Amino acid sequence: xxxxEPASFEGLYKAHQPRVQRLCCLLLKDSFEAExxxxxxxxxxxxxxxxxxxxxxxxxxxxxxxxxxxxxxxKSAWWKWWRSSSGELQLAEYPSAARSPEQExxxxxxxxxxxxxxxxxxxxxxxxxxxxxxxGWSTEQVAxxxxxxxxxxxxxLFRAVHSMRKALGDRS
Amino acid sequence: MTRCLNDRNLFLMNEGDGDKEQHSHLESCPxxxxxxxxxxxxxxxxxxxxxxxxxxxxxxxxxxxxxxRSLPIAVALLFGIALVWGESRLLNPISPSSTxxxxxxxxxxxxxxxxxxxxxxxNDRDARAISPDxxxxxxxxxxxxxxxxxxRELFASLVQERSR
Numbered sequence: 001x002x003x004x005e006p007a008s009f010e011g012l013y014k015a016h017q018p019r020v021q022r023l024c025c026l027l028l029k030d031s032f033e034a035e036x037x038x039x040x041x042x043x044x045x046x047x048x049x050x051x052x053x054x055x056x057x058x059x060x061x062x063x064x065x066x067x068x069x070x071x072x073x074x075k076s077a078w079w080k081w082w083r084s085s086s087g088e089l090q091l092a093e094y095p096s097a098a099r100s101p102e103q104e105x106x107x108x109x110x111x112x113x114x115x116x117x118x119x120x121x122x123x124x125x126x127x128x129x130x131x132x133x134x135x136g137w138s139t140e141q142v143a144x145x146x147x148x149x150x151x152x153x154x155x156x157l158f159r160a161v162h163s164m165r166k167a168l169g170d171r172s
Numbered sequence: 173m174t175r176c177l178n179d180r181n182l183f184l185m186n187e188g189d190g191d192k193e194q195h196s197h198l199e200s201c202p203x204x205x206x207x208x209x210x211x212x213x214x215x216x217x218x219x220x221x222x223x224x225x226x227x228x229x230x231x232x233x234x235x236x237x238x239x240x241r242s243l244p245i246a247v248a249l250l251f252g253i254a255l256v257w258g259e260s261r262l263l264n265p266i267s268p269s270s271t272x273x274x275x276x277x278x279x280x281x282x283x284x285x286x287x288x289x290x291x292x293x294x295n296d297r298d299a300r301a302i303s304p305d306x307x308x309x310x311x312x313x314x315x316x317x318x319x320x321x322x323x324r325e326l327f328a329s330l331v332q333e334r335s336r
Contacts (some may be wrong), residue, residue: 110221114222115221115222133219154187157183157187161211161218162179162183165211168214168217168218
């Protein structure tokens with residue numbers, strides 16, 4: 001559903017910046033890199049805002065621009081070479097009073113495994129997963145944004161979920 | 173439908189796909205229903221984990237292959253240095269030092285002497301070689317104790333011939 005038209009660019013930035021940053025972090029691994037691409041995205045948003053040929057749905061438009069920007073960044077040869085051996089994932093510690101230290105450690109390990117398996121997915125699988133499950137888009141919207149068929153979207157989704165579940169192991 | 177559903181079909185049913193038969197099987201088969209619920213629960217857990225991306229995850233600095241990744245930079249740097257050095261050598265060729273000049277002078281002198289010795293008139297050379305009055309003692313001293321009688325005779329005949 002199209003959102004209300006933004007009053008100012010600042011309002012648009014405040015409303016979407018955390019989401020764009022999260023998307024970039026998910027698709028680019030590195031927080032510095034994500035910040036850089038996030039800035040590129042908002043530069044494009046600013047230009048679009050000035051054009052006054054505004055999209056019907058800013059949220060969807062920004063998501064699409066973000067995914068494309070991350071996609072372009074990952075395609076660059078220099079980036080591929082530099083990131084070919086990714087750094088070690090470190091999950092920040094957030095102790096919870098409701099869980100025992102053992103449960104905490106177990107949950108931490110599960111999170112780590114999920115993150116590692118997410119990183120191991122193909123770029124396309126990551127994009128599809130993020131848009132479908134984290135952005136909450138429909139399969140059709142994802143297919144349209146990425147210019148692929150809905151069958152292909154489902155295929156990517158199944159593979160992504162399958163490999164992450166495999167990494168997660170038996171949780172029962 | 174009696175056959176149990178595979179993971180792919182269960183996942184697609186979660187996505188809203190699946191025909192009537194599959195849905196009725198899922199309702200009637202506890203095993204498939206359990207697997208279906210596990211898929212849904214796992215998916216939810218994965219989503220929750222990935223949702224907290226910016227707050228809870230960061231990447232450690234890249235450590236391992238720094239040497240490997242710096243290699244092209246090092247090669248480029250060395251190439252640059254070699255290029256600059258080569259260019260400076262071309263523009264300002266190194267002038268020979270005084271030691272080198274002395275050596276060259278000595279060498280030229282030596283070569284002149286050798287060429288004189290080789291290419292002057294052979295007769296003059298013989299005369300020059302015999303001109304100092306050689307005596308048997310000096311020849312013997314030069315040859316050492318091994319000067320045989322044959323050698324002495326040869327030397328004596330040479331001296332006689334010269335005196336004639």
